[in-house]
Amino acid sequence: KAGVTQTPRYLIKTRGQQVTLSCSPISGHRSVSWYQQTPGQGLQFLFEYFSETQRNKGNFPGRFSGRQFSNSRSEMNVSTLELGDSALYLCASSLESASTDTQYFGPGTRLTVL
């Protein structure tokens, strides 16, 4: 069974631009979560989607948004990029729930904001 895939793997943007990252979960997994990883803050939860609905949201500004499609694939969008948004963005999928089922992570998208 294929693992979680994320595209693109690397991205360079400039301040003020917006970006969309994509995640394909493991087949059969319906829950998709997004995390931001930085050296200073570690892994921080962004949001979780299940059945095309946002189930939970972390403490991030409204510039960070996401969505999930009927096939469970998910995208996250960051608008008006700031230098501090440079990070590794990780997607994780689980069967039904991020809090009760094992999450499997993708390789991440490395975003650099110049």
Add this chain to the structure above:
Amino acid sequence: GESVGLHLPTLSVQEGDNSIINCAYSNSASDYFIWYKQESGKGPQFIIDIRSNMDKRQGQRVTVLLNKTVKHLSLQIAATQPGDSAVYFCAETDSGYSTLTFGKGTMLLVSP
């Protein structure tokens, strides 16, 4: 590969030694705990998990111990190998709140 974290606590061991990585958690309501391993340039990889109704769980070369009294979790790796070199994260969740909280991580360096 990219650095996962700077200034992380680091545990240096020799190949063949047993390693113990510790994690303190703060939420007494947490009832599900997971250990992840992250190698440079990769996403976290699931190692082992434990629920709050257990205090010990064993996998292949790994054991997780949970002490709910002092809110402490540990990961023991037997016969550590150079391929075990990575950053190890503990994560906890209170299934009622549906979010996973990660610790800051510990870097394990294994010398041949």
